[in-house]
Amino acid sequence: MIDKFVKVKFEKDGDLYLTKYTNNSTLKVAEFYKDKPFPDYKNGETKQSLLEIGDKNLVSKYIKNFIGYNKNILEVGSGTSQLSLYLAIGNNNNIYALDPTYNSLKIGSEFAKNNKIKNIKFVQGDIFDDIFYENKFDFVWCSGVLHHTENPELAFKILCRYLKKDGYLLLGLYNKYGRKILELRRYLSKIFGEKIIDLIDPVAKKLKKNHQKRKYDSWINDQYFHPIESTHTFKEILKWFDNNNIEFISSIPSTDYLNNYDNLIEKKSRPDDLNSIFLQINMNFNEFGEEGGLFMFIGRKK
Ligand SMILES: C[S@@+](CC[C@H](N)C(=O)[O-])C[C@H]1O[C@@H](n2cnc3c(N)ncnc32)[C@H](O)[C@@H]1O
Incomplete structure (x- = not known):
């Protein structure tokens, strides 16, 4: 079955499929995540608790319902693959979780094994090696990765090539304007020391308060010490969409300013320049900025 999806040579290591990659930046990033895989699991996480976490997140819950059954799904940069596992639970979809970080995938695959989740394949590899066949997937999810x-x-x-015609993708990236508040926090932590992060970063504060030490470490590591990071704008991503035959469907934050996530796949108005600037700057003053200024675009392949 996997031969129908992965076009390069791979080795099998337990439940993992390993492809060789040599890109220096990817090796550097994989090294970065080796000791602090992202996102971390809380102690005693079960299939049920993962399902509850996924259902609490209105975006993942909506997308899972929208996908339905009998589909091929790819998550690019799945890390420990919590989202992929959530999408796999309770249906017959065929999920591929791709990530270069061995330790992250291993955690995901152990979880799948212990919880008897069988419809997911964990593939170690690099998006730049273009390891999948074209036009294979009904949904591609890539959030928190390309930056x-x-x-x-x-x-x-490359990831657009994998989508079938009329297939959907979700892309999540750090926003150039919406991440300013995080950049300010990072700057302050350099002047006043790391301890100040606990006072000024709402996510870190909450994780600390709830004694989620490993999740806390992995958040601080990812947000404050990453060796490779870029930020992006609405305008730029609209151009990527146009250049790759992807139709804009909706964004988070949304152009109708409502941010209710129960119609994410209904086509919204395309953000114009004024709309975009307002939405992006505004991210600094709401939960988007609190959580690092991540924005999402959903598109459909024409
Ligand atoms: C911040 S984590 C995000 C994990 C997951 N998507 C999430 O949102 O919880 C970024 C992930 O991107 C992966 N990544 C980095 N470079 C990559 C590449 N070239 N190809 C595929 N994945 C990559 C890293 O290994 C890491 O697991």
Whole structure:
């Protein structure tokens, strides 16, 4: 079955499929995540608790319902693959979780094994090696990943190839304007020391309060010490969409300013320049800025 999806040579290591990659930036990023895989699991996480976490997140819950059954799904940069596992639970979809970081995938695959989740394949590899066949997937999810690569636009182009016609993708990236508040926090932590992060970063504060030490470490590491990071704008991503035959469907934050996530796949108005600037700057003053200024675009392949 996997031969129908992965076009390069791979080795089998337990439940993992390993492809060789040599890109220096990818090796550097994989090394970065080796000791602090992202996102971390809380102690005693179960299939049920993962399902509850996914259902609490209105975006993942909506997308999972929208996908339905009997589909091929790819998550690019799945890390420990919590989202992929959530999408796999309770249906017959065929999920591929791709990430270069061995330790992250291993955690995901152990979880799948212990919880008897069988419809997911964990593939170690690099998006730049273009390891999948074209037009294979009904949904491609890639969030929090491309801004940690050396050429996000090229990586986007590659992942668009994997989508079938009328297939959907979700892309999540750090926003150039919406991440300003995080950059300010990072700057302050350099002047006043790391301890100040606990006072000024709402996510870190909450994780600390709830004694989620490993999640806390992995958040601080990812947000404050990443070796490769870029930020992006609405305008730029609209251009990527146009260049790769992807129709804009909706964004988070949304152009109708409502941010209710129960119609994410209904086509919204395309953000114009004024709309975009307002939405992006505004991210600094709401939960988007609190959580690092990540924005999402959903598109459909024409
Ligand atoms: C911040 S983590 C995000 C993990 C997951 N997507 C999430 O949102 O929880 C970034 C992930 O991107 C992966 N990544 C970095 N470079 C990559 C590349 N060239 N190809 C595929 N994945 C990559 C890293 O290994 C890491 O697991």
